[in-house]
Amino acid sequence: MQKYYQKIKNSPIFFGMADFELDRMLECFKAVIKHYESGDTIIRSGDIITKIYLILDGEVNIEKDSYWGRRIIIQKLHENNNIALSLVASKNTESNINAICTKDATVLILNYEKCSAMCQNACMHHGAFIRNMFKILSKENVELIEKIENISQKSIRDKLLTYLSNESQKNKSNIFEIQFNRQELADYLNIDRSAMSFELSKLKQEGLINYKKNKFILRVEV
């Protein structure tokens, strides 16, 4: 735990807390650190969820399996992101998503339920914690709406251009690196990988974009 103390202290979820407050919170939450290897399933759809997971390093995909076995990537998470916060907070104790580790990860696990009951009025730092989580959730919300915008475009071309221009905006540059590989990007945008590759090539030929692997350049204002 000590090894990750600074990282935990600087995470948005514990933002603005003094050491003694953080210590109290970690104790209160029965915090433990757990390591996962790439490929591990952290949460499986149907699991009963009572804990919040804070990613300290590594990479985790939030996915759904469609009824027909196709994978849907909801989002890709990294350091400082959390898993299951909205589920736990909204009392949806049964998970409707899978959390799959895609790069070896270290995760801080917080027993939110236990603390929430115990702290209701007692834990004086709970207020700051809620405020932090409130901000985090509101950001997640905005991101989910952005994702909906991306996948709501009608053609593969429009999905790609919308996604890429959103990424460009987030990076405040027309040169940027994307977080997905091709198959993952296709699963994120809900399109066929090969058709997507084909469309990317066309966009490159037309001079609208340029790319090599995960490095992209947007040539024009899209």
Next chain:
Amino acid sequence: MQKYYQKIKNSPIFFGMADFELDRMLECFKAVIKHYESGDTIIRSGDIITKIYLILDGEVNIEKDSYWGRRIIIQKLHENNNIALSLVASKNTESNINAICTKDATVLILNYEKCSAMCQNACMHHGAFIRNMFKILSKENVELIEKIENISQKSIRDKLLTYLSNESQKNKSNIFEIQFNRQELADYLNIDRSAMSFELSKLKQEGLINYKKNKFILRVEV
């Protein structure tokens, strides 16, 4: 304001507050009530947002215009739902969505920004308010993920079946009424209306579903 007092008091956003607390909050938020007519634009994409809107009655669609002019319905809101909460809370002051009134609506407008600055430590009820909003946001989050699930299905048929079975689950019954008309449902699921109508007919013929207008019956476990 008096006319809507009970409604406001019972809304999730002010849940659990005593009258005197509510009064203090409403004053603090410089709360005002505004009426909109069907067709009115409450928020336009690009507007600077500093206020939260609580719908007291009526109906409001959250929409986006795609770059190419197609309408995307993000969600449909009713009594007790809020508009712009996540935007304001995440400091995304420039709106990326349109809020369009679809049935004459009454809205309580809260100047969150002004209060937030003022109340930081002063307003003792702010804590309860944040806790309420935290819960609301977490629910919205889960709903957005559900919407992503709906529109991430690969075929029109799968989108319809996923949407309908989700609605069925929410209503805890295989007989239920949907909130969208056909064009709106198509814009929500990002598919062509006529193709959707055709697929609905097919599903009815095959005996998987039955419907008349907005009343649906799911015949089998889908």
Next chain:
DNA sequence: ACATTTCTGTTGTTTTTACAACAAAAAGGA
């Protein structure tokens, strides 16, 4: 350095969807 595996791009074919145009049904108003 080599072999193996994974990832990405390309092409042709089949399936699905969008689109347009119109018919039928329902809703709303005078």
Next chain:
DNA sequence: TCCTTTTTGTTGTAAAAACAACAGAAATGT
């Protein structure tokens, strides 16, 4: 009530996407 407007359903055609199969490139392990 009848007329008008809106909503929903139907059909054929053109366009787009999924799918499958494979080739080339890049990454990985030994």
